[in-house]
Amino acid sequence: MPPVPGNRGIWVGILCELSEFALMFLAWAWFRRVHPADFHAGPAMLNASAGLANTLVMLTSGYLALRAVMAIRNDDVLAARNWLVAALLGGGVFLVIKALEFRWNLAHGVAGTGNSFVAIYYYLTLNHLVHVVWGCLGLIWAILRAHYGAYGAADHEGLEAAVLYWHATDLAWIVIFPLLYVLR
Template identity: 45%
Template sequence: MLLTATHSEQDPIEGRIPGNKGIWAGILSEMTEFALLFVVYFIARAHFPQAFHEGPLQLSLFAGTFNTVLMISGSYFVANAVIAIRQNRPEVSLRWLVLVLFAACGYFVTKYFEFRWNVSQGITGRTGIFFTVYYYLTFTHMVHVGWGIMGLLWVMARTKAGAYIPTEHEGMEAFASYWHATDLVWLIIFPLLYLLR
């Protein structure tokens, strides 16, 4: 009998795009929206270089860094959730998704205290052009994280109900793709607003 290597049904098909067309249309819309906001950022920076030099010095680098750690951690957790479901370990997958939820909620809590600290320092959207751009970018990103949390809760419910199996977990992959895209946007926002002088 001739034995040949076959592709495991639990492994992702090579070259297949994860998720579905709908989520990628959403991700394209998200990326287009932020691309326009980044264009605004660079135009404003070109016209007001001093404001964009001084602005980051007035923000909480700790808050920005901590949120970066949370976003990266969330991406790591969701990747492990997908791996676990591919290995037919839904309970483990759900535990990873709970960690994603903690990271996402931690992001919101950190943003809340960061904004409170900003206001106590007299930093609002009307303080100057840098802070107008800062609030637009960070608030828009917060909205996308909020949508991600809603998607995450749905995926968690579906995982708990046993809806995902190694050969059919498109919904979880779609959420993971969205979360990674939102994380990628933050990894651009963080250096532009908190580090670049």
């Protein structure tokens, strides 16, 4: 049986992250039940194009991070580093789109007061934004370690850990997108 990728520490972190998001999704479900009108009208208030663009960016960035793992397993450190840089650029694009979306929201009166859908929207997306920043920091760490020769085919646990965390952040967004931008 092959070893589990990454390390125990990252799996504990991922479990904590996914548990945190699971609790937020339960809060979403409760508020949706208690304030159905807010949640029925809510997605129409949002910029669905920004949500879709960020979904595509996150999925693409996750694929690029996966390519880094495949490259390091083939002992191609330069390619692994370059794939990580590309994944990090995807994270940067996500952050820019999210900042523009928040600006658009404020210009269109989507503020977190008086509407439970909007409050949950900001709670979920700002929390996810924090995780994206942490994921970007993890990718930067892995890029630097790859650049200075810390990884190879035989030892790349840290690189795998950074990519696993990035995928957990992808997974959270894959749930957030339909809950906020699609379901009525």
